[in-house]
Amino acid sequence: MQQAVGASTFLAGRLAAQYVRMSTDHQQYSTDNQKRAIADFAAAQDLTIVATYEDAGKSGVTLKGRPALLQLLQDAQAITRAFSVVLVYDVSRWGRFQDVDESAHYEYLCRQAGVQVVYCAESFSYDGGAAATLMKTLKRTMAGEYSRELSEKVFIGQCRLAERGFWQGAAPGYGLQRVLVDSSGTVKGTLHHWEHKSIQTDRVIVTPGKEHEVALVRRIYDWYIHQGVGCRRIADRLNAFGICNSHGRPWKSQYISDILSSDKYVGTNIYARTSNKLSANRHRNPPSKWTRSEGAFPPLIDRATFEAAKTIRAHKTQNLSDDELLEKLGEFVNSAEDVSADAIDREAGLPARKTYSRRFGGLQNAYARVGYQPSYRGASPEVSRASRAAIQHGTREATDALIAAGHRVDISMDGTTIRVDDELVIRFAVRMILPYDGRSPRWRLRWPTYRSPDIFVILRLDAAFGARLDFYVFPRGILVPGCELSLSTGSRYFERFKMFRYSDHSILLELTERTSLETADGSLSSHPNHRYSSHADSSPQPSDS
Template identity: 70%
Template sequence: MPQADGILTSLAGRLAAQYVRMSTDYQQYSTENQKLAIAEFAAIQGISIIATYEDAGKSGVTLKGRPALLQLLQDAQAPTHAFSLVLVYDVSRWGRFQDTDESAHYEYLCRQAGVQVVYCAEIFSYDGGAVATLMKTLKRAMAGEYSRELSRKVFIGQYRLAERGFWQGAAPGYGLQRILVDSDGNVKGPLHHREQKCIQTDRVIVIPGDEREVALVRRMYDWYVSQRVGCKRIADRLNAFGMCNANGRPWRAQNITGILSGEKYVGTNVYARTSKKLNANWHKNPPAEWARSEGAFPPLVDRVMFDAAERIRANRTQNLSDDEILKRLSDFVHSADVVSTEEIDKARTLPSGKTYSLRFGGIRNAYALIGYEPTYHIVGPEVFRASRAAQRECMGKTISALTGLGHRVDISADETTIRVDDELVIRFAVRPILYYDRHRPRWGVRWPTYSSPDLLVILRLDSAFKTPIDFYIFPRGSLVPGYDFSLSIRSGSSEPFEMFRFPDERILLELTARTRMEAFDGSQSPHSNRRHPDSPDSGT
């Protein structure tokens, strides 16, 4: 531990904040052990720790996803920051940034605001001298290299396991089921949605899932190969029967294409079609770099049927050049009233929207190549994540309030719908700003065609995609199913929907409350004897 002359005097009596972080490193880097080491350092130096910033289970490769460090940087740069030191266990806990300048930049922001970052377990001094600066730069490079090397080792390990037939991933897809086995191959049980193995030596295999889903997959292949029914028509057919995909959502043509082109349905385990190293972007790998294991698990369809489907798909798109499918897209966007991926999938003269994404790296890139600029905002991943977060927060508040009042609440598999007391079905949807009409923001609303809830809750997000502006509670029958409506930000401009507009979700508590009913002769209804726990005049 550093003991340079003058350092003890300069640190003694100063107030400090401690920053600790743990991702999936060894136990010696647990946040509690870091705190103990920092506390020992602070006691020796005479430093008082007044604040703790902790990122537990967070990667140090990037600043993204580390709320504690972000808050620390904001507090350190505040005009009235309460501490003048930041104590960190070592350089790697500050971050394993792939660019050493990024790590130095965040430390510089603190130093510029008068806050010094001190690494308690490092052997170099913290006086800002040339030797300390050189050692710190070397440590930053070593921390970044550790992450790169670890990422490479993890990828190679997963690649080898995939070659042996073990599943590497989360959801296997419609009609398939993940099974957990031990190191000897003994079955331990199924893995359900979002469940993960917790023992390192355990492995995951895939087997055929629900019999009804397996039968439907085989029916899709039969429709496509024997009856020459296209993917869009198959999706429409399934939605017309009220069937949902593996995520509990309506079928789309892309979902059908994924099933008809997935080799996992003939028992072949394929891994590393795409890869992503650390915080880099996803990229496609050539087929020669894929990990393949044929016969890894029981097939849902035979190879003859699968190959027939492949030939049909190849004849539709593979023989068309990039220039040809771009020309078709250009003709489409100049003649169509509505341009969207959904409309592209419907057009018989065009390949699917997924084909454009695969060939050109995204539908927006294809639009740019033909000189077309969409007149609406395309929802990016950051908007999707913000929308999901707002939806979960609203549902969480509603569920907590309803259960607190004694109601029973069940949540759907896709986590968008709740059922209250096995009677009232409420679906939640978030609508960010998608397009502008004469510079006035609007939000699109559509009643779901594949389900019929009793209440549809629409949360409108602001332009920053963070704060809900208001809530619309639409009862069944108030919107025509499948028809797009538009809501404006101006009060009174969205008639006749203003009667369904509310400031927050508390209105749902009133709509779900039971009330006493009386017969026409004034006698009490036989079903009104259940009472609300907080109200003597209403039922539960």
Template identity: 40%
Template sequence: MNRAADPSTTGTRNRRAAVYVRMSTEHQQYSTSNQMDVIREFACLRSMEIVEEYSDEGKSGLNIAGRDALARMIDDVRSGAARFDCILVYDVSRWGRFQDADESAYYEFICRQAGIEVHYCAEQFENDGSPISTIVKGVKRAMAGEYSRELSAKVFQGACRLIRLGYKQGGTAGYGLRRMLVDQSGNQKGELALGEHKSIQTDRVILVPGPDHEVADVRWMFMAFVEEGRTEAEIAAILNARGVKTDFGRAWTLGTVHQVLTNEKYIGNNVYHRTSFKLKRKHVKNEKADWIRAEGAWPPIVFPELFQKAQGIVLERSKRFSNDEMLAKLKELLELHGRLSGILIDERDDLPSSAAFRHRFGSLVSAYSLIGYTPATDYSFIEENRMIRRMHPEIVASVEKQLREIGSWVETEPQTELMLVNGEFLVSVVICRHTTTQRGSSRWAIRFDTGLRPDLTIAVRLQPGNREIRDYYLLPSLDMTWDRLRMAEANGVELDGYQFDDLGFFFRMARRTRIQDLQ
């Protein structure tokens, strides 16, 4: 039994308690029944009466969105409608794996402000507000958030591996294709209907040609577009006149036809990571260079030559428009709908496709910014990513140049940009993006190149906006035992002792001095 369950340590007898339990999908140990067993034992030893239960099953702990029970409990506490004076939770991670540990603390503070204590029944500390419990709880919250980040990275890496092996990861098959379930030996087990999922962990999903009439329809779309010169709108009108429905049973539109004509899965290519929604934060449209792909993953239903001709036509259509004309038409579309998206662009016959805008202006976001439109979703971090990717080699080159100027010998590995200085120690440069928490606090994440085993990491912290350098941290690997480190404005002397406004100290450390000069 943990120390927190000792009734002699608290004065919580005869109290009315609420229970909050949450189960995602990662571990059976976190089933709501297992949580309740521990919580009931905790309550019994302290003579607490459980008067209310709040349960979120199958819910991620990354944020409060979708966790109706937690939101309802917090609302009850805020409004004064709570019939209890303490809350029992299995452990810190069940309260939430919030990516910002301050958010976890914020919800607990709301309860404490209302005079309602939160007890973590399976933890080895008493949540009594003491300095020790505050420190341990802070570490536990950070660990809970870090677990989700690490799990997200592992799941993504696993999905990428399966994509490259030719297996489909999520999503519908699309018109003219079907999802086929295969076992671990590659033997086909049967088609999956819309909405069906595999039930055995080792099974996989591939795409196969659908019914003959759908395959014929897809081939006709490409032929009509390439050979007959028909537009997407004309093709959609013909399909609707024939009574053909999309894979979702809907009428065809310019946009849905365009999606067929531009999707590589019809030539057998398995493409993944076009968009991402990691850690339930923001939907991101990823650059084409970041897509994960496997060519020839399944039999094509359209000849690759025909598909490439279709892509050429899509891009060629935009060439008859100047940049100003394209932006003028984009502005007209914005005035008509009050918003912009790739789908809205593709639905217009008199506009180049969204792909053409990306090709001409680098991205849709860039085109939007040129007409003064900012999407409801903030995509500025995409541009920041590009800028930071350009910034890193520039900083490495600058450090290398200054090292050579002071007489140091430097060898830089082109692929990793790891610098060997004076043949004595390895230096890695990492750039730390500035982010802001929901409460307006500044944060930076340092990801150490542990696989490269540098002796010293130069962490370059950026100012808000991520365009200028704020300061530097010189972090020796002997003192850094983490793969990743999250920093705030002030981090305590243990970490801020490595902070410098410039790299003067580093260059003095690396300077070569002749022995006779020391005499």
């Protein structure tokens, strides 16, 4: 430890704070040992310790997750601080930052505020001279390099364990379970979610999980390979049955996709697909960097079944070009008896309608690219063209008005959706008043479930004359998603929805107008970034048409 020779006058009588940190390095760096050494140093230098800042179990490679050091830096720069010296055991306890300038920067913040940082166990002096500065830089570099070398050693060790078939991750996934074994391979029990091993020499292996989960994994492969059911439909089917995933939550298509593509279901242990060494951002590693162990644990499905699913996935949408997508759609519309969005989703081997909507800005645009003209439940081609023209005109009309009012407006590829000031999403649709099933003229209403907007605007058209009648403007929450209503004049729904009926799009200008917010003292805030207000007190009255 540094002695007090020639330096007691410099520090004597001053008030000090101590900072201690321990990660998992060595027992020599326990917080008790650090405090004891710092106390001896303070006594020798006639310092009085008035505050303690402690980060226990915290890595030193970054400032993130070290609340004590953050608080110390904040208190050191406060005018009312109670100390003028910070005592740290050594440079590595201040941090093993990968950038030596970062470590020096935090010390500089203290020194700039009039607080001296002193490393008690270091051999260099703390007078701020050139020799001390050079030694601190060297020590900081060595501390950072120690973390890099240790991280690489740990990573290599984990890869070696993965090669031997031991599991290095967290939850293995649906249908699988983690089992704890000791150094001799004797099973000690099952590890449940959020449970970890407590003895360093213990290891974790993966085995098939509950019987009903294993059976369901095999059924998912059967649905996908032999029945042509896609990931989205499989997830919907499981949710309809009330079956939850391994976390007790509803299924999503991505979960099904993971089951169909993960090598662990054929007994292969793969490690290091991604890495985030030294608390850096996680990044994907190339396959050449992966660690693979074939037959590491009992498979849930055979290799032939897995390869069959892999072949089907290889021909899915993400690997198809726009021309290939259109070729498949062209073959379908030329051979199918029923051409509709639902029929497209049901057709095995054909990408989903959402894929065509995403790639081409709408299913109608994809139809046009393959030269197909769909028919609409009694509507003639002339009326269909009038419908498309009406929605284009209505969207453009509203967009121009919003831009003139000073808003920024972005329009979707298909021209049916606009985003106002990057905050409010408005979707437009046209509904024809048509006779359905031999009954009186009526129009259908359903809240869109795909890319649900904040406001849904319906332009009603008279199919007989192609003329626009009125606007219906529905905010989110008024209509039940996916529930279709058939409305006619005089129906109970017609009367209920009259309050959302307007003669033109001027209501959109009012809905998107910004308003000042009332502050706690009753005054109005002039902050420019307020949310939208509906101006319920001054909203225009619905039309009587």
